Amino acid sequence: MKRSSVIPGAAPMVPLWRQPRVRALVWQVALVVALLAIAVWLVTNARQALDERGMTSGLGFLFNAAPFALGEAFFSFRPGSEYIDAIAVGLGNTVMLSLLSIVTATVMGALLGFARLSRNVLVAGLAGAYIQAFRNTPQLVQIVFWYSFFTLMPGPRQSWSILDLAFASNRGLMVPAPEDGGVFLAVVAMLVVGALLAFGISRLADRHRRRTGRRWKLQKVAEITAFLLPAVVTWLVAGAPSAWSVPELKGFNFVGGATLAPEFLAIYFGLSFYIAAFIAEIVRGGLVSVDAGQIEAANAIGLSRSDLYRKVMVPQALRVIIPPLAAQYVSLVKNSSLGVAVGYPDLFSISNTVLTYSGRTIEVLCIMALIYLALSLTIGAAANVLNRLVQIPER
Amino acid sequence: MSGPASFALPTHSPARASRIEVRGPLAFARSHLFPTRTTGIATLILGAMVAVALWHILRWSIIDAVWYSPDGSAACRTAMGACWAVIAEKYRVILFGTYPYDQQWRGVAIVAVWLGWGVVSATNWLAVGTRLAGWTIVYVGSIVLLAGGVLGLEPIGTDLWGGLPLTFVIFGGTVAGGLPLAVLLAIGRRSQLPVVRLLCVATIEGVRGIPLLALLFFAALILPLFLPPELSVDKLIRAEIGMIVFFAAYAAEVVRGGLQAIPEGQDEAAQALGLGYWLRMRKIVLPQALAIVVPALFNDIIRAFKNTTFFSILGLFDVLGATKAALQDPEWVRYGTEGYLFVFLLYFLICSAMSRYGASIEQDNQSRLRRAV
Known part of the structure; x- marks a missing residue:
């Protein structure tokens, strides 16, 4: 066989179709053309199908009057309002339900995660049993179970009484509520603000102590004041309303208090209890991941048990906990769409109603999907920011 | 003033007993359920609550339950427990x-x-x-x-x-x-x-x-x-x-x-x-x-x-x-x-x-x- 005479220094002639760059370009152009062709084919089909059924398209329908009524939840909807209002009500209900469930699931999950690691076998065993039971069953079965549980409860006259303050019956859970709901919400919001202030003060005090070696004498007092002051001031400014409305059986139903409908309870319990089991496992994994040497060192320098958790274990565990925790939050928000199974008016079930009444299947489903996508991406972005804050800076 | 020549104890310290690991269910219960008085009391309270809950569950699901109801759900209607x-x-x-x-x-x-x-x-x-x-x-x-x-x-x-x-x-x-x-x-x-x-x-x-x-x-x-x-x-x-x-x-x-x-x-x-x-x-x-x-x-x-x-x-x-x-x-x-x-x-x-x-x-x-x- 004859050797090809290659001139040293000159590039050997590789045929065009064997050059990686050319091949890559050809493949990608072919892929794009094929996808475009499929897209055009699909859209033509859809166009034809819509024309045959005499259906129109476009987003103008959003401002037409919607002829349906919706169940009561956080936000209510009057029949005759525009479709876009209905979707906004759904979004509001989904967000409120998700926030409430996220808080509940996080608190429960954190407690369960710590309990799972308890040296007390009874506590650890109970937590373990809960986690196994709620992790290994479908969320939808749990939601449907809770719904059937609450709707099959006895009527208001034979309701289960909890200290004569709250009543559980087939109408849902009646709980005492403050007469002035607006002030109550403002006070709760101010408590959150106070907690943030107190946290800020403790960070400042820590920094001061690290710089000078001295503690602030009044740190505890300042923190407690900062926590309570905004709420108390708000309450006093509003005229210090203290009346609570307690549900009371009158005739065939309860009056007074606030009603948590079976639909809400079912989806709320279903979302919180299921995700709590997953969060418990994440918290447990995070705590276990803290290096044993860190704990031994903390014990050796005589840190108290609360300081061991607060200053050593939790900050290190958070780095491991936050990314999977955010994934669970996304999963919770997405699965709030299961409200449709029990008739809770969340974004998904309202979109379902809207598409039935308006006939704009494609538009409504796309709007709904985009809103969920935006919610998921928001949580993801927030988690990324938080994650950057808790990372230990490497030198 | 000079300090003592050595800080070591002048006498022998008493021999300490070796740590004998006690085994068996009692020792396990002691270390895992009742290590201190407060946790012991907490365990007892929690245990009592679990026992009451389990008893109610047992009564509802097994003792008072109806397992078989030949003519429709008639037998279930009067029962206190579950209707299996x-x-x-x-x-x-x-x-x-x-x-x-x-x-x-x-x-x-x-x-x-x-x-x-x-x-x-x-x-x-x-x-x-x-x-x-x-x-x-x-x-x-x-x-x-x-x-x-x-x-x-x-x-x-x-x-x-x-x-x-x-x-x-x-x-x-x-x-x-x-x-x-x-x-x-x-x-x-x-x-x-x-x-x-x-x-x-x-x-x-x-x-x-x-x-x-x-x-x-x-x-x-x-x-x-x-x-x-x-x-x-x-x-x-x-x-x-x-x-x-x-x-x-x-x-x-x-x-x-x-x-x-x-x-x-x-x-x-x-x-x-x-x-x-x-x-x-x-x-x-x-x-x-x-x-x-x-x-x-x-x-x-x-x-x-x-x-x-x-x-x-x-x-x-x-x-x-x-x-x-x-x-x-x-x-x-x-x-x-x-x-x-x-x-x-x-x-x-x-x-x-x-x-x-x-x-x-x-x-x-x-x-x-x-x-x-």
Whole structure:
């Protein structure tokens, strides 16, 4: 066989179709053309199908009057309002339900995660049993179970009484509520603000102590004041309303208090209890991941048990906990769409109603999907920011 | 003033008793339940509460329960406890849905084969290839048996399929169809070609950002609009496509984790030997990556099993949908709690078994790694 005479220094002639760059370009152009062709084919089909059924398209329908009524939840909807209002009500209900469930699931999950690691076998065993039971069953079965549980409860006259303050019956859970709901919400919001202030003060005090070696004498007092002051001031400014409305059986139903409908309870319990089991496992994994040497060192320098958790274990565990925790939050928000199974008016079930009444299947489903996508991406972005804050800076 | 010459004690210190580890149930209870007085009291209070709760549960579920109610739900109406008679009455509907009554032996056969092969697969008696080949035969066999129309079996439309066989078939299809797609998406996401990479990232992140229910509605409601009328696809298959895509998007991220764990040198060495892209993937990269991610994939597989319940919202009769339908019966509608507890237990047993198996693979993997080091 004859050797090809290659001139040293000159590039050997590789045929065009064997050059990686050319091949890559050809493949990608072919892929794009094929996808475009499929897209055009699909859209033509859809166009034809819509024309045959005499259906129109476009987003103008959003401002037409919607002829349906919706169940009561956080936000209510009057029949005759525009479709876009209905979707906004759904979004509001989904967000409120998700926030409430996220808080509940996080608190429960954190407690369960710590309990799972308890040296007390009874506590650890109970937590373990809960986690196994709620992790290994479908969320939808749990939601449907809770719904059937609450709707099959006895009527208001034979309701289960909890200290004569709250009543559980087939109408849902009646709980005492403050007469002035607006002030109550403002006070709760101010408590959150106070907690943030107190946290800020403790960070400042820590920094001061690290710089000078001295503690602030009044740190505890300042923190407690900062926590309570905004709420108390708000309450006093509003005229210090203290009346609570307690549900009371009158005739065939309860009056007074606030009603948590079976639909809400079912989806709320279903979302919180299921995700709590997953969060418990994440918290447990995070705590276990803290290096044993860190704990031994903390014990050796005589840190108290609360300081061991607060200053050593939790900050290190958070780095491991936050990314999977955010994934669970996304999963919770997405699965709030299961409200449709029990008739809770969340974004998904309202979109379902809207598409039935308006006939704009494609538009409504796309709007709904985009809103969920935006919610998921928001949580993801927030988690990324938080994650950057808790990372230990490497030198 | 000078200090003492030595700080050491001038005398011998008394010998300390060796730490004798006390064993036995009493010592265990002492260290794990009553280490200090306060925790001991807390344990007692908690224990008492658990005991009371367990007693109530026991009384409701066993002692006062009605197990058999021959004439309708009459016996249940006066009972204080659970009405398990609803299960005795409705188990055929719960387990087999609306499948024709006299043909339900096919469902029994399918469930038996799935459980049997599942147990065999969980052991190490057979090679992995044999187990997978067996699953292929089991899966195809299940569909043929459900559909009928061959070997003198009466053909039965997919609208009548239901219960546990349907749940198994949906689940099997999701995993069988989703895993290859997941692998393709994962290697596409790491591709050198920007267009391929972009497409895969958009698919994965887009699908992961929307609820499974939305995806199923897309598949069920919009897909038929976009396909020409002569290409109409069965509702069950349309929903299955949604399930497959959702599973693949999640599993793709798991597989990507495995691909990232393989050292670059493996791929480079294969390149140096002159292997082409697909050959390198098939023979060098994927076998190693998939072996790493099997335990993590099991979480997704279990979730796929749990997600089969979403079909009940589309009006298909998987176990949950069939149970809902069974409990519509006005005679038994009041015993929904018992009915759903049964379904809860059914899913719990299957999912726990799978999760145990997943954990055991992880342990095997770790011990193998330790041996390798």
